[in-house]
Amino acid sequence: MNKTIKKSIGKIHLWLGLASGLVVFIVALTGSLLVFEEEIDSFLHPEFYKVKTIGTTKKPIDEAIKNLNNSFGIDSIQRIYTYQEEQKTALIIAKNKDKKTFYFAVNPYTAEIVGSIEQTKHFFTIVNQLHRNLLLGKTGKLITGISCLIFIILLISGLCLWWPKKRKNLKQRLTIKWKASFKRVNWDFHSTLGFYSFLFLLIIALTGLTWSFKWFENSLYYITDGVAKKPSIKVENPPKPESQITTTIFYQNIINQTNTLFPYQGNIQIRLPNDTVNSILVTKENTEKTIPNQSSIAYFDRYTGDNIQTKPYESFSQGDKLRRIIYPIHTGSIYGLPTKIIALLVCIFAVTAPITGFVIWWGRKKK
Structure with a gap:
C-alpha cells in the first residue's frame, strides 16, 4: 500500500477512534454483558427462571393473571410468556394503576406469583437501554448508530494499517511479544487481537445497524426480497x-x-x-x-x-x-455456547480497543 495512503488511513483511524471511543467502550461493555444475559440474570433473580419443584400438571395461565389482579392491582397486561421447559417459570409483563411496568414470574404448576420487579429497576433493562441508546432515547440511538458506523470504518482502516508490507513480517503481526516493553505489548494487543477479532466484530457491528437505521434494515429487504x-x-x-x-x-x-x-x-x-x-x-x-x-x-x-x-x-x-x-x-x-463465548471474547477486546488505542496516541503525542 502507498505510504501516503496508509498515513491518511492512519489519521482517519486515529481521529475517528478518539471521537467515538467512549461510546464504543460503553456499547461494547454492555454488549459483553448481554451475551450471557440469561445466565447472569438467572443468578441475580433465580425465581424468574426456575421453579423449586416441578409439578405434574400446569395450571391455566388465567389463574396466575387472577392472582396478579388480586395481589398487585394490575391495570393492564402487556405480554405473557410461557415456556416448554418443565422447570421454567412463566413471565407476565403488566402495568399497575400508576402506569408503572412490572415483570412478574409465575410458577406454572401453582399459578403463584413467585417474583416481581419494576421494569425500570431491572438490571438488564438498564444495560439494554445503555447498549441501544445510552439512556438518551432517540438522540442516544442516533449517537450509538453513528458510532457503530464509525466502528465499522475503524475495523476496516485498522486492518489496512495492520497489513504487513512483506510476507516475512506476517508472523510478527500475528503474535504478541509479551516480554517486550509496555508500549510494544500495548501496540501488539491493539493490532494483533484486532486482526483476530476483525470478522466477528464486523458481523456484530453490521447486524447492530439493523436497530439503528431504517435505511439499513430496508437494504436487507431490497437485497433478499427486491x-x-x-x-x-x-x-x-x-x-x-x-x-x-x-x-x-x-x-x-x-x-x-x-x-x-x-x-x-x-x-x-x-x-x-x-x-x-x-x-x-x-x-x-x-x-x-x-x-x-x-x-x-x-x-x-x-x-x-x-x-x-x-x-x-x-x-x-x-x-x-x-x-x-x-x-x-x-x-x-x-449456535449456542460456542458462538456466545466467541462473541464475549471479541466484545471484551472491543472494550479494551479504545483504551489501548488512546494509550498509543498519548505516547506519540508526548513524544
Whole structure:
C-alpha cells in the first residue's frame, strides 16, 4: 500500500477512534454483558427462571393473571410468556394503576406469583437501554448508530494499517511479544487481537445497524426480497358491543389453539394490543430447530379468543427470515455456547480497543 495512503488511513483511524471511543467502550461493555444475559440474570433473580419443584400438571395461565389482579392491582397486561421447559417459570409483563411496568414470574404448576420487579429497576433493562441508546432515547440511538458506523470504518482502516508490507513480517503481526516493553505489548494487543477479532466484530457491528437505521434494515429487504420492508401487520379487531370475555380460561385457550396450529415444541409469547382496534398477536418459537428465533405467528380475536389469521414461519419472505436470524447472530447465540463465548471474547477486546488505542496516541503525542 502507498505510504501516503496508509498515513491518511492512519489519521482517519486515529481521529475517528478518539471521537467515538467512549461510546464504543460503553456499547461494547454492555454488549459483553448481554451475551450471557440469561445466565447472569438467572443468578441475580433465580425465581424468574426456575421453579423449586416441578409439578405434574400446569395450571391455566388465567389463574396466575387472577392472582396478579388480586395481589398487585394490575391495570393492564402487556405480554405473557410461557415456556416448554418443565422447570421454567412463566413471565407476565403488566402495568399497575400508576402506569408503572412490572415483570412478574409465575410458577406454572401453582399459578403463584413467585417474583416481581419494576421494569425500570431491572438490571438488564438498564444495560439494554445503555447498549441501544445510552439512556438518551432517540438522540442516544442516533449517537450509538453513528458510532457503530464509525466502528465499522475503524475495523476496516485498522486492518489496512495492520497489513504487513512483506510476507516475512506476517508472523510478527500475528503474535504478541509479551516480554517486550509496555508500549510494544500495548501496540501488539491493539493490532494483533484486532486482526483476530476483525470478522466477528464486523458481523456484530453490521447486524447492530439493523436497530439503528431504517435505511439499513430496508437494504436487507431490497437485497433478499427486491422491495423495502413492509409495515408490521396489524390485524384489525374493532370493538364488538356485545362481545365480552366470558370464559375463565381465555388466555389458556389461545395458548392451546396456538399449540394446535403449530404442533412443534416451542415457547409462546402473547402480545396484547395497546389500542382498541387491533387483535392479539401470538408468536411460537420452534425450539426443535438448531438456529433460534424461528417463530410462527397467529392473530386472535381480543374479545372471543378465536383465531383470525395464521402465518407459519415457512411462509415468511426471505427478508423476514433474514431479519429474524439477525438477532441471534448479533448476540452470538446462533449456535449456542460456542458462538456466545466467541462473541464475549471479541466484545471484551472491543472494550479494551479504545483504551489501548488512546494509550498509543498519548505516547506519540508526548513524544
